[in-house]
Amino acid sequence: MTSAYRHVPVLLDEVGELLSPARGQVLVDGTLGGAGHASALAPALGEDGLLIGIDHDPAALAASEIALEAAACEVPRLLVHGSFADLDRILLDASVAGVDAVLLDLGVSSHELDEAERGFSYKREAPLDMRMDPDNHTKTAAEVINTYSQPDLVRILGAYGEERHARAIAAAIVRAREKAPIETTTELADLVRAAYPARERAKRHPARKTFQALRIEVNGELEALEKGLDAALRWLLPGGTIAVISYHSLEDRIVKHAFQELAKGCTCPPELGVCVCGNVPIVDVLTPRPLTPRDAEVEANPRARSAKLRAARKRAIA
């Protein structure tokens, strides 16, 4: 059953200050969601600007149309059902020469988490699905759990969940599925809890990291982020800004390294005395440390608590 779209935009003021959209500009929101950020940012673009909104969840696109209408946003817009990993193709199709601002607010929306049947939440009984784009014929979480080899399960739980008990959980999954396929979120959550050392079961739910790992694997999230960041940084016009909100350390690390790499200038050893590499900084990092939500925001919206915002600005070519 679908319900009204619910999602509170995170770090909204901070994103607005960093991107500072202006008249006539092109803004890409690569993770449109319910257009919480987009409907606050886009009006500044004016009638000669362009909002390009992307989401691979059709429910998000439908909700964002309504939110943008409600915000009386007269800005021309192009809403695309797809992945920000395909930014090159999307921007070529849009016939823009470059973009002034890019926002990526990663992960799932509150709406996706709360729609039990999507299978993202270990707290609600549902089939193990977890596809952000249910129209896309990619694998489901049930396929991963029931078909991946034990070593592959250990690998994804360790790499994408940073789960210290990956071996014990993978062994428990394989034992259980020998009897019958594991089909629901709560079945998996109970199994993970039982595989956890008893002394650690009382902390945050033991299934949290397993569910994170599965979601990342099912949706190819880290590959998409690397591809999307690379494209966004190439398409930014001089002076253009990219802002990325991440919700776990794997994403944050990718963003941090991508920005650092492009902010690096000459990499020649100092003893050379002269530059032979020719590398020049492409961006300035605007957030040497990531911005995080204030206490009041976390209190009002607990799902903001793990958010980290990083931003970089493309340099003018010398």
Ligand SMILES: C[S@@+](CC[C@H](N)C(=O)[O-])C[C@H]1O[C@@H](n2cnc3c(N)ncnc32)[C@H](O)[C@@H]1O
């Ligand atoms: C945290 S929500 C964004 C919420 C939005 N900023 C707002 O204020 O309403 C993340 C959204 O990004 C989408 N998403 C995640 N990865 C994506 C990808 N690779 N390409 C396109 N959309 C993606 C999800 O479907 C979800 O709707």
